[in-house]
Amino acid sequence: MNSLIPSRRVLRQLDFAWREWAHRSPVISQTRTTTCYARQRYRIISGPASRRAQAVASNEHLPSRRASTSAATANTTPESTTPSQTSSPTTPKLPDITNHYTLFPCTLPHGPPPSGSFSIPLPALRKEFLQIQSLHHPDKHPEEPAHSRALALSALINNAYKTLSDPLLRAQYLLQQIYGINVMSEDSSTHKTDTETLMEVMDAQERIEEAETEEQIEEIRAENAERIEQTSQALGEALERDDAAAATRECVRLKYWRSLGDGLHSWEPGKEVRLVH
Numbered sequence: 289m290n291s292l293i294p295s296r297r298v299l300r301q302l303d304f305a306w307r308e309w310a311h312r313s314p315v316i317s318q319t320r321t322t323t324c325y326a327r328q329r330y331r332i333i334s335g336p337a338s339r340r341a342q343a344v345a346s347n348e349h350l351p352s353r354r355a356s357t358s359a360a361t362a363n364t365t366p367e368s369t370t371p372s373q374t375s376s377p378t379t380p381k382l383p384d385i386t387n388h389y390t391l392f393p394c395t396l397p398h399g400p401p402p403s404g405s406f407s408i409p410l411p412a413l414r415k416e417f418l419q420i421q422s423l424h425h426p427d428k429h430p431e432e433p434a435h436s437r438a439l440a441l442s443a444l445i446n447n448a449y450k451t452l453s454d455p456l457l458r459a460q461y462l463l464q465q466i467y468g469i470n471v472m473s474e475d476s477s478t479h480k481t482d483t484e485t486l487m488e489v490m491d492a493q494e495r496i497e498e499a500e501t502e503e504q505i506e507e508i509r510a511e512n513a514e515r516i517e518q519t520s521q522a523l524g525e526a527l528e529r530d531d532a533a534a535a536t537r538e539c540v541r542l543k544y545w546r547s548l549g550d551g552l553h554s555w556e557p558g559k560e561v562r563l564v565h
């Protein structure tokens with residue numbers, strides 16, 4: 289039985305042969321550490337029983353060659369087989385382009401009057417406008433047909449924001465969309481100016497042309513600013529109660545006061561003031 293236990297000389301020969309074999313075989317070289325580990329654990333001590341016990345104890349702690357080879361293969365898996373962690377950018381959801389109000393659902397959830405309010409919180413509107421414009425900016429969609437679609441949508445969003453930000457443009461848009469009334473038309477049969485408004489406008493225009501000092505102009509500017517505020521409020525109330533006739537009348541009045549404000553802004557002594565009706 290003692291002849292089954294290899295001597296030190298045999299172990300050295302086996303180790304030398306193993307090193308040569310491992311050097312020539314790249315697969316077996318991965319298990320070289322395991323073999324060296326086994327040799328270190330297999331120390332010959334005195335007595336045949338002790339040698340057999342030591343060999344058995346050492347073999348219990350050795351990993352199998354198949355297990356170590358599988359582990360090495362798993363660790364050397366090419367990166368190309370690993371699923372990509374970077375997902376392609378997703379196309380943002382297109383906004384509702386039914387009308388200018390549906391483009392901004394967070395700021396204007398109730399839509400246009402009479403269901404919603406004529407007054408609009410401008411800071412909230414601008415914040416939502418910038419968010420939507422950022423999502424659909426043409427520079428973020430360089431490929432066709434997405435680029436052309438983004439250009440058209442960006443222009444629509446810009447126009448909607450500009451229209452809703454200005455009470456006069458907003459009122460003109462609502463009158464056209466809801467009632468089919470175009471107050472910008474040269475045909476004034478659908479939006480005649482009342483006599484009282486015409487007299488008030490002519491009086492203000494005459495005062496501007498006769499003004500000689502900046503103090504006189506500032507007084508007229510303050511009066512006109514108050515008229516604009518009052519007319520905008522009356523216009524909003526008319527639209528909210530679904531009164532097309534009153535809304536049209538107030539919209540025309542607001543056009544006059546806005547034109548008068550532009551004349552006051554560019555005032556110079558002796559300069560004629562021309563109002564856009």
